[in-house]
Amino acid sequence: MDFELMINSFPKLLNATLVTIKLLSASLIFGLFIGLCFAILRVNKNPIVNKFAYGYSYVFRGTPLLVQIFIIYFGLGQIEYLRSTVLWVILKEPYWCAIIAFSLNTGAYTSEILRSAFQTIKPGIIEAGQSLGISNKIIFYKIQIPIAIRQSLPAYGNEIILMMKGTSLASTVTLMDLTGVAKYIISTTFKPIEVFIVAGGIYLFITFIIHNVIKFLEKKYSY
Amino acid sequence: MELLSFGKTGWGDELLIATMMTIAVSITAMIIGFLFALIFTPLKLSKSKFLNLIGNCYTTVIRGVPELLVIYLFFFGGSGAVMYVASIFGYNEYIEINAFITGSFAIGIISGAYSTEVFRGAIQSIDKGQFEASKVLGLKKPVHFFKVIMPQMLRLAIPNLSNVWQITLKDTSLISVTGLVEIMRQSYIAAGSTRDPLFFYSFAAVLYLLLTYLSMKLINKLEIRYSRGF
Numbered sequence: 001m002d003f004e005l006m007i008n009s010f011p012k013l014l015n016a017t018l019v020t021i022k023l024l025s026a027s028l029i030f031g032l033f034i035g036l037c038f039a040i041l042r043v044n045k046n047p048i049v050n051k052f053a054y055g056y057s058y059v060f061r062g063t064p065l066l067v068q069i070f071i072i073y074f075g076l077g078q079i080e081y082l083r084s085t086v087l088w089v090i091l092k093e094p095y096w097c098a099i100i101a102f103s104l105n106t107g108a109y110t111s112e113i114l115r116s117a118f119q120t121i122k123p124g125i126i127e128a129g130q131s132l133g134i135s136n137k138i139i140f141y142k143i144q145i146p147i148a149i150r151q152s153l154p155a156y157g158n159e160i161i162l163m164m165k166g167t168s169l170a171s172t173v174t175l176m177d178l179t180g181v182a183k184y185i186i187s188t189t190f191k192p193i194e195v196f197i198v199a200g201g202i203y204l205f206i207t208f209i210i211h212n213v214i215k216f217l218e219k220k221y222s223y
Numbered sequence: 224m225e226l227l228s229f230g231k232t233g234w235g236d237e238l239l240i241a242t243m244m245t246i247a248v249s250i251t252a253m254i255i256g257f258l259f260a261l262i263f264t265p266l267k268l269s270k271s272k273f274l275n276l277i278g279n280c281y282t283t284v285i286r287g288v289p290e291l292l293v294i295y296l297f298f299f300g301g302s303g304a305v306m307y308v309a310s311i312f313g314y315n316e317y318i319e320i321n322a323f324i325t326g327s328f329a330i331g332i333i334s335g336a337y338s339t340e341v342f343r344g345a346i347q348s349i350d351k352g353q354f355e356a357s358k359v360l361g362l363k364k365p366v367h368f369f370k371v372i373m374p375q376m377l378r379l380a381i382p383n384l385s386n387v388w389q390i391t392l393k394d395t396s397l398i399s400v401t402g403l404v405e406i407m408r409q410s411y412i413a414a415g416s417t418r419d420p421l422f423f424y425s426f427a428a429v430l431y432l433l434l435t436y437l438s439m440k441l442i443n444k445l446e447i448r449y450s451r452g453f
Contacts, residue, residue: 062389062435063428064396066407071428074414075421161287168289172400179291192300200288207287 006194009185013199016181021206023095023167023177027102028160034103035110042115053111060108065166068105073097073173098170106163113159117151118144150221157214161207178202226417227426234413234423241409242430248327248405249392255331256391260338267343278339285336290329290394297329298401326398334391341387345380346372378449385442389435396431406430 041053060068076082076091090096121144129139171180182199186192229235259281266278285293302320309318349372357367399407410427414420 059428059432063431064393064407066396066399067424067428067431070407070411071421071424075424078419078421165287165289168291169397171291179289179295182292183295186295186299190299190303192296192303196292196296196300199292200284203289203292204284204287 002189002191002194005185005189005191006198009195010198012185013178013181013195013202016176016178017202017206019170019175019177020164020167020179023098023102023170023175024160024164026099027106027163027167030099030103031106031110031163034107035114038107038111039114039118042111043118057108057111060105061112065101065105065169066172069098069101069169069173072101094170094173094175098167098173098175102163102166102170105166106159109159109162110156113152113155114148116155117148120151121147146221150218153214153218153221157210157218160210160214164203164206164210226413226419226422234409234417237409237413238406238426238430241404241406242434244323244403245392245395245405245430245434248323248330248395248398248403249388251323251327252330252334252391252395253388255327256334256336256338256387259332259335260342263335263339264342264346267339268346282336282339285333286340290333290397291400293333294326294329294397294400297325301325301328322398322401322403326395326401326403330391330394330398333394334387337387337390338384341380341383342376344383345376348379349375374449381442381446381449385439385446388438388442392434392438393431 038053038056041049042057044050044053072091073094076097082088082091090100125143125147126139129143130136134143167177168179170177171183174180176184178199182195186195189195227233227235227238263278263281266274267282269275269278302318305320306318309315353371353375357371362371395405396407399405399411402408404412406427410423414423417423
């Protein structure tokens with residue numbers, strides 16, 4: 001055990017954790033938005049809209065995240081037309097490519113979580129709202145959405161943790177996140193166990209915090 | 224399409240072999256995962272607090288740390304660890320471990336943590352009366368486990384195990400960082416030499432989709448088979 005290496009690498013890894021957290025929070029925010037949009041499309045009665053949303057979530061859940069990042073980072077740059085548009089400013093940055101891939105990926109999972117939450121709301125609750133003369137819009141925003149959020153909290157908490165682990169793939173497109181820096185230190189010092197303990201410890205700490213925040217929210221919004 | 228032809232000019236045969244490799248690694252990893260689950264599920268269900276702690280440590284650490292980090296640990300630390308063990312037995316030559324074995328082990332340990340949780344959940348949701356009944360009947364322990372608990376456990380576990388299988392299958396793409404030539408690595412090589420990454424990575428995505436689709440079909444059949452009588 002090389003304790004000196006562990007202590008020396010800790011600040012470097014902690015710095016890299018900031019990149020991980022930035023990637024995670026950006027993808028979660030975009031992903032939640034995408035997920036909500038597609039969940040609403042999924043409960044739509046029009047079969048074409050419905051199938052489209054299902055296809056999106058099927059493709060993104062059925063392929064590895066690594067393929068998705070590579071297609072966006074290496075693949076899209078190949079399209080000449082894209083290079084001439086404004087989008088290229090974003091797509092040439094590995095940072096944004098990673099965020100796009102993560103957001104689309106977590107968006108697919110989130111849409112499934114929210115869809116099942118919407119579908120488990122008892123029709124009686126909506127009917128009760130209607131019989132009280134509440135407008136459909138208010139029923140949706142004040143009754144359906146709060147219940148759906150409460151219902152989906154445990155599953156969404158898992159998704160946040162899975163996404164946190166997913167951000168480690170950013171290191172494959174040259175980003176120096178926690179895993180990227182850990183790999184760099186391992187490959188220069190050849191002390192994998194020590195670095196794994198420190199980096200893994202930081203990841204576990206983040207997992208622990210997310211887990212407890214979700215637990216707290218679950219308790220707060222339980223009925 | 225020319226790019227996918229078989230023979231020297233196309234990448235069809237290489238990608239086919241790579242797909243086989245992905246399937247082989249996934250199955251090996253899944254089996255290694257089952258072996259780990261076989262060890263750790265009893266620990267998690269045991270009454271001893273200490274054994275419980277060991278079981279919980281395994282599943283918590285593996286499920287809380289990114290797969291890629293675990294793979295790097297095995298990739299960089301695997302041969303060192305084996306050489307250390309070998310040196311105890313007096314063997315001091317350099318040992319290089321095959322990428323297939325390292326990869327399957329790394330993914331297997333990850334998959335094992337998920338399988339452990341699935342088996343634990345399945346056993347816990349078996350009706351308590353079943354345990355008591357087999358005790359009252361005086362069944363021997365192996366008979367009790369293999370003839371009473373296991374069939375019921377499998378029925379409850381199959382839907383969740385299919386999720387574990389999907390996760391394992393997708394995780395194998397990460398072994399490409401160690402140089403094992405599976406779908407992802409082969410696409411990387413092909414994309415590099417033809418300068419057509421969009422095509423090859425999209426094709427890789429299609430291959431993965433095909434694999435997940437076909438395995439879902441197969442698992443659905445299993446599910447029907449094991450829920451006969453329910």
